[in-house]
Amino acid sequence: MTAPGPIGLEPAHKEGESTLIVAERFGVEIPTFQGEGPSCGHPALFIRLSRCNLTCTKCDSKESWDWSQFDPRKESTKQSVAELLDWASSSPVELVVITGGEPLIQQAKLLPLVRGLITAGKRVEFETNGTIAPVPELVADGVRFNVSPKLASFGVREDKSIVPAALETFVASERARFKFVASTMADLDRIAELADAHRLAPVWVMPEGTTPEVLIATTRVLADAVAARHWHFTTRLHVLAFADIRGR
Known part of the structure; x- marks a missing residue:
């Protein structure tokens, strides 16, 4: 497998070969969840693909x-589809998460x-901000979209x-x-309002926090109200398990 290099120094690709702008890939060399x-x-x-069409001030992947x-x-490399397939196929792990940035730009x-x-x-999950509709060919068996519309409280104009x-x-x-980041009752x-207006279901709520202490505190603020609305609740396992370091 050819190691990726920085843009401008990347390995030569075959003419006509499809390449993607990648921020990072991980989970093979050091397993994760x-x-x-x-x-x-x-x-x-x-x-993790590079580039985004939003500029959220609370984004945790600004790189x-x-x-x-x-x-x-x-922070970016050009990697061919063949390289990425070779890398993913080297692992027995079934789930491949394609995230960003905003992956649907590419x-x-x-x-x-x-x-x-x-x-x-493999099966594929896209982590997307929900601003770019997927092309019909991408809506296929084995593909799921975790759509995370960003609220104004996340530091972006709605x-x-x-x-x-x-x-x-x-x-x-x-x-x-549909997965929303929230920290207050006003966010809920x-x-x-958005779920009712756009028929979004099922709804998942994820507490905001980049340290275990903040994540736990926000979870306790929101948990009863999320349960009362019969929504799903998710934590941020990478924060609890790996201290939110990159590549885990």
């Missing part, structure tokens, strides 16, 4: 898009990767982060779960 949502606790491989703080030449080039993963016996037409496509796909009220 899906840390959030419906598959929380499942062994998983991660392909994938915030070039005021990070150097894209150091969805045209993702099609051969997803097809190859499914052919190899006229950019809430895209009704895209949410409608995810709902119609019947392959989406806003989630209810």
Whole structure:
């Protein structure tokens, strides 16, 4: 397997070969879990794609898009679909999480990767902010979308982060779960408004927090109200288990 290199120094790829801009990939060399949502606790491989169409101030993966703080030449590599398939196929882990950034920015080039993963016996979960509708070819057996619309409290304008037409496509796909980051009761009220307005279901709530102490405290603030609304509740396992370090 060819090791990836920085953009501008990446290995030569065959003419016409599909490549993706990747922030990081992990889970083969050091095993890890899906840390959030419906598959929380499942062994998983991660392909984190670079670039995002939002600029959330509370984002925990700014290295994938915030070039005021990070150097894209150091934080991004171009990797071919063949390289990524070779890497994922080297592990017996079934679940491959494609995240970002916003992975659907590159969805045209993702099609051969997803097809190859499914052919190899993997299942795929996309972590997406829900602003870009998936193309029909991506809505396939073995694919699920964990859609995480961002509230204004996450540090982004909702006229950019809430895209009704895209949410409608995810709902119609019947392959989406809707996961919201929340820290206050006001956040839960806003989630209810959005869920009612756009028929979002099932709803998962994830407490905000990048340390175990904050995560536990926020969990206790929200838990009773989430249970009363009959929503699902998820933790952030990577924060509890690995102290939120990159690559875990």
